Amino acid sequence: MNDAGYSVWDLNSDGKYFLLTYQLQLGRWDDVVHSVGALSKADFDETPALHHLAALATLIPTVPQDFRAIVLTQVPFDVRDFPLASNAVAMDARRTAHLHFLRAVEAAKQLACPIAAKMDDEYALWLELRDPVQSAHGKNRLENKLRDLNTALGFVHYALKFGIKLDLGAVERDIERSVAINGGMTIDAAIARFALAFTQPTPEEAANYIARHHDQLVAHIDTRLMQYRQIELLSRSGLIERASEVLNRMLEAGIPAEQESNLRRIISEAQGGNSIESRKAQYETTGALGDLINLVAELEDHQHWDDLCKFGRRLFEETHSLIDAERLVNAFSKTHRSEELVGFLKENPYQLSQSNHLRMSYAWGLYHEGAFLESRAILAELSDEAGHPNYRALHVNLGIATGDWASLSTYIADEYQNRNSRSAHDLIGAAELALHLGLPHAKDLVFEAAAKASDDSAALSAAYLTATSAGWEDNPQVFQWLEKAAALSGEDGPLQRMSLKDILDRKPEWDRRESETWRLLAHGEIPLFLAAQSLNRTLIDLTTFPALSNLTETDPRRRNAIPAYSGNRVPLEFVVRGKVVALDATALLTLSFLNILDVALDAFGTVYIPHSTLGWLFKERQKAAFHQPSRIANARKVRDFLATDVLKKFSPSTVASSDLAAQIGDDLAALIAEAEKVRDREDTQHIVVRSAPVHRLSTLMEEEADVSAHAAVLSSCLSVVEKLRRKGVITADEEKRARAYLQLHEKPWPNQPDIADGANLYLDDLAISYLLHLGLLGKLKAAGLTAMVSPRELSEANALISYERISKEVTDAIERIRTSLNSRIESGHVRVSGRRNFDEMEAKSVPEHPSVGILALAPLCDVSIIDDRFLNRHANIDSEGTQAPIVSTLDLLDALVTAGVLSDDDRLEHRTRLRRAGYFFVPVTVAELERCLMESTVTKGEVVETAELKAIRESVLRVRMSDWLRLPEEVPWLDGTLKAFVYVLRNLWGDKAEIEEITARSNWLEEQIDIRGWAHSLVPDNADNVVRIERAAFILSLLTPPNGVQKSVVDAYWNWMEERILIPIQKQFPKVYDWLVDWYRSSVAKAAETELSDEDNS
Structure with missing residues (x-):
């Protein structure tokens, strides 16, 4: 045509039809585009078959060049995974092609061309199923076709690929019926049978299925294709000899050298060859798209995520397919390459709009990059996925990481409402959140979880620990969870049985490690957070908690040291206004302790914090609370009883036997000595209430002490219960419950004395514990008995109450940090760094700690503020070729005074508080x-x-x-x-x-x-x-x-x-x-x- 001087514009509609046909067959893709652009409405009206060609011509650019020939003749067999580009331009082209196919169907029906109508309708259906916008409509159409006996078999492979459940036995019967009716295998029945081969339980059975039905299928399915699949399946089954036999038959019939090479590679891999390396070599040799697809599939099967990032990106650049985009994003997620993940999806926004999976991955990627507000916005668009574990997990993570902990109340409420569909571990996690945030449903969630965890030792033990931390251990069910968890735990289970001797055998090693850690900390040779981890403590346990405790300690010798500042530092002057700073967790704790965090944050232009900061703070808050509130309640009762004269403080007036003290301890020996003291002109009975047996101190509870010489003054708790009943102080039901409990926890003393009216009772700590549990301690005075407690018991009660007070102050300090950071993250004043890559670190608690994350912020900041002696002994942080000066909160106080934010009086007040709190080297x-x-x-x-x-x-x-x-x-x-x-x-x-x-x-x-x-x-x-x-x-x-x-x-x-x-x-x-x-x-x-x-x- 070109030589004759003609163009497509010179042809009538039929001429354009023949031209397009030849251009498509010859693969003249640019010419095809040009010719389609010359088609007019009149051309389609005069030659309706042009709709079919226009559809193919419009669809072809969305298909990789290597696979375009397949699409020209039929819908590919692999209807779900066949690569189709999914960017904005491609989707427009696919939808245009879809309209042409539908018009071709209408034209074919009008012209009584059922075969053409069926073919074009199948193309249209395929494009509908692959289009996120039209997929629901496509599925409805597919289901209708499956219900129609005349069309069902032709769409069996669609159903299998797009997740529509089928009765496979019924499909087999329909195929046999079709063979009987038609006197042989039809194309629809053949495709259905070939699809059923890949539903067989094992690769070997699939290969046998193809072989068994080969003669039926060969009329409609290419022999080479079936043999190729047989070799793949037999190789996967390890049946190398049979796979080789099939290959030999193919070689006898003649196959291209490239195909022979591929098949020999498949068999070689099955014989123990490195499948990934061989596929890499194959792809590097040919550069063929099919080989790249095979390589990527193998990398995904073997979870070689790093290589998949490289080759998956190449594949996507070839196909621009949604499936390949999802595979690549999954590889980015697996390798923690959140920056690449976010960048890739920002470059391909149209892919993002088509897939909830990609949007969820994008939300996670943004979260890992510290873009919490953007992540939250994307997550809000996925509200229809609210029940998905990924959605729920990110919702919780964002609530914690932004400091918006109150938002978790909706999550807790949803988990409770949907508790029947949640696992035991889901409910335990929700219960722990509810408990630590003081939200409702915590107890209900724990008990629901335990009910579901009938044979799960990990869940039962978690339920037990959560219940005891909340103070619900008095409930009989709670101890049953522990017993059951212990029974279910194997050698690797969450609970291990150990004797006291086994535990004490480990003590020297623990003592050595503890001593070495404290030595390193004292010498400034270990960071605070690592020392805390080694000591099984939190960072707050080494900073804020002792600081608050030190404030009320009058003896400086008993104040704990807080190594926030290095003695080698000299004051460093810097300007705060407009500066970009990085704040370490230690500095946040100090500023909150001084109650100037808001003032400090507002003085800077921008503040960066490590990604894990608020997650770490949330865990610190969980651990800061006293986890046995029942002990606090009991301590308060003891102190109240002392204040109201229900109990009296024991003041010894005699010295206990040193031999007896060596056997049973100083406290109990002192009580016995006081009870046995000879008192002239006094008839009052003096009795020591202590449950039997008493063990020798040096025998690890393996040997009972001989206290028979003191039997006249020793009484059990049960004897006290009987006395209370005789005096009319407790009811029969109260006595019954007390007897049942004490029978499990104590033995009666032989020949123990009856407790006389008006007796003086000396209660040891175990007796106090039992009587408190039974609710009887406060009733002794009403029975006319005088009960005395040791100074140690009173001291422990006071210590517990003091601990609770300090815990409350620590929680307040944490809350100040949370509130300050949350409001400024929302406003953008505080920015969060991206999460670090943890692949090389096995114990994630170390690299995830904000005191590690602060080191990576140097390139972003003018200064880093760190209150850790080990770290701020250095002048700078070097990272990525840049340096950021290290300053402490002491330097910050000076800078705030210079800036006029604080006065000299304020500075002196804060430095005084630091000194009184035990901060060293001020x-x-x-x-x-x-x-x-x-x-x-x-x-x-x-x-x-x-x-x-x-x-x-x-x-x-x-x-x-x-x-x-x-x-x-x-x-x-x-x-x-x-x-x-x-x-x-x-x-x-x-x-x-x-x-x-x-x-x-x-x-x-x-x-x-x-x-x-x-x-x-x-x-x-x-x-x-x-x-x-x-x-x-x-x-x-x-x-x-x-x-x-x-x-x-x-x-x-x-x-x-x-x-x-x-x-x-x-x-x-x-x-x-x-x-x-x-x-x-x-x-x-x-x-x-x-x-x-x-x-x-x-």
């Missing part, structure tokens, strides 16, 4: 020391410390009493502190000061800087010599009198020096004193020589 500045010292009063020659000055002294003293100061590394803190004291001391001696007050304050300062207190931190092998040298250096710094002051002040200063320092040093360190005298003489002589020399020169 530096002492001249300004604050001078201020605090001068604000303190002097009474009778002694400084009366203000709270701020006392905090400074006790903070330095606490460090001095420990072995935490590492020298020479942390010399900057010690040197700066001592110099501050010396500087302030010298500045005291001015003209306007009262000498008496100056002297008192100088005495106070001198006491704080005695170098002898630091001897243990100096060079151990030469400590004495170092002390002498440092002491001498300190004295030298004071030997120069104050300048520019009145002579009376100078004289007073020298008097103070002589009395306070020189005379004691002469007595204690005469060699040092002699050295100082020599040095001073030498200095005077040099000064005189210098004067004479100056005079001679003049």
Whole structure:
């Protein structure tokens, strides 16, 4: 045509039909597009068959070139997975092709061409099923065809591929019926039978099925195709010899070399060859799309996700198919490549709109990248998937990660409402969330979970632990869960039976590990979060909890050390306004403890936090609460009973036998000694209430102690119950329940005495526990009995109540962090980093911790704020070729003062709180020391410390009493502190000061800087010599009198020096004193020589 000077525009409709036919057959794809563009409505009206060709021509660009020939003649057999592009352009083309096929059906019916109508209708149905928008309509049409006996067999393979359940036996019968009616196999029956082959239970049976029906199928199914499938199936079954026989038959008939190579590769792989490597080699050799598809399928089958990311992307670039997009995204998810996943779906938004699976993956990817708000928005679009585990899990994760923990209440309510369709583990997870957030349904969910977990030891043990942490352990069912879980647990189960001896045998190793961890922490050689993990504690257990506890501890020696700051740091100035900062978990805890988190966050331009921050905080909150509230309740009862005189505090008036104490413990021995004490002129009975038996302390509860010599004063709890019943204090039912309980928990003492009226009862801790459980402890006084509890019991009760109070304060501190971060994540002021890739890390608790995540934020930030001595001893974080300075909250306080956000008074208040809370290595500045010292009063020659000055002294003293100061590394803190004291001391001696007050304050300062207190931190092998040298250096710094002051002040200063320092040093360190005298003489002589020399020169 071109040579003759004609174009498609010169042809009539029939001519265009023949031209398009030949162009499609010859694969002239660009010409096909051009010709289709020349078709007019008149052409379709005159030659309706053009609709079929126009449909194929429009559809072909969406099919990979290697597979286009297949589509030209028939709908591919693999109707679901055959690659079709799914981007926006491709979907428009597919829908246009679908319209042409439908019009071709109408035209064929009008022209009485049923075969053409059937073919075009099948193409249309196929495109409907593959179109997310039309798939529901397509399924309805498919189901109608399956119900029609005239068309059903032709669509069996569609049903199998698109998930429509079939009665396979009925299909077999329909095929046999069709053969009988038609006198042989029809094309529809053949396709149905071939499809049934792949429903067989095993690959071998599938191969046998094809072989058995080969003669029937061969008229309609290509022999090579059937043999190819047989070889694949037989190879998968390990039947190499049979597969080789089929190959030999194919070779005899003649097959292309490329096909022979593929089949030999399949058999080789079945013989133990590396299937993936061989398929890689095959693809690299041919570059064929079919080989790439085979490689990708093998990679997916063997879960080689990294390779699948590489080759799956290549496949998608060839096909632009939705199925290939889903496969690639799945590989990204498996390899935690969330950045690539999100980027890929942003590049292919139309794919995203077609698949809920992709949208769910996209929501997860955004979550992993820290884009929580975007992830939440995508998840909201998937509300019809609300029952899916993936949806529910992401809903919970987003609620936790954004700090919007209140939103989890709807999740809990949904889980409770749908509890019948949830697994035991689902319900346990929901119950734990409800419990820790104080939401309803927690107890119901736990009991529902336990009811479902009849044979699941893990779920039962989880239900038991959740119930006991909530204080429901008194319910008889709860202990039954534990017993059943223990019975079901095998060697690898969640519960293991161990004797007390087995546990104690492990104690030395645990003690060694604990001791080593504390040593590393004291030396600054391990981060706080790793130390906490090694000690089976949380980060809050090593920071906020002891800080709050220290505030009420009056003895500095008993305050726990909090290693938030390194002693090698010097103050670092930085500007806060407009800066981008990264905040570590430790800094968040400190700022919340100081109650200035909001102030600090608002001072910066942008704040970054590690991805795991709020997830970590949520777990810390779970662990911060006291997990046996029943013990708190009992402790309160004991204290209330003491306050109301129902119980009395035991005060021993005699000394217990040391031998008895060695056998049964000091407390019980003291009670027995008090009961056995001879009292003149007293008839009151004295009885020790203790359940039998009593075990010897040194036998790990394996040997009972012989206390028969004390039988006259020993009584069981049951005896107390009987006394209460006789006195009319408890009912028969109460007695019955008490007897049933005590029969399981104690033995009666032989020859135990009857409890007399008005008796004094000495209750040991076990007896108190039993009587509290039975609700009888508060009824002893009503029976006329005097009950006494040991000081240890009272101390434990007070400790528990105090722990509850501190736990509440810790929870408040956590809540302040949550609230502050949540509101600013919502506003965008706080940004969250992407999640790290954990493939190389086995124990995810380490890399997921925010103190690890903070290290990756250096490239994004101007500074990183970290309150961990191990980390902030370094000046910078180096990451990806960039550096971010490390600062602490102490530096931040200074920066906030400089910026006018805080005042000097605020800073002093916060530094004082840190010192009182046990934060080590808070530096002492001249300004604050001078201020605090001068604000303190002097009474009778002694400084009366203000709270701020006392905090400074006790903070330095606490460090001095420990072995935490590492020298020479942390010399900057010690040197700066001592110099501050010396500087302030010298500045005291001015003209306007009262000498008496100056002297008192100088005495106070001198006491704080005695170098002898630091001897243990100096060079151990030469400590004495170092002390002498440092002491001498300190004295030298004071030997120069104050300048520019009145002579009376100078004289007073020298008097103070002589009395306070020189005379004691002469007595204690005469060699040092002699050295100082020599040095001073030498200095005077040099000064005189210098004067004479100056005079001679003049």
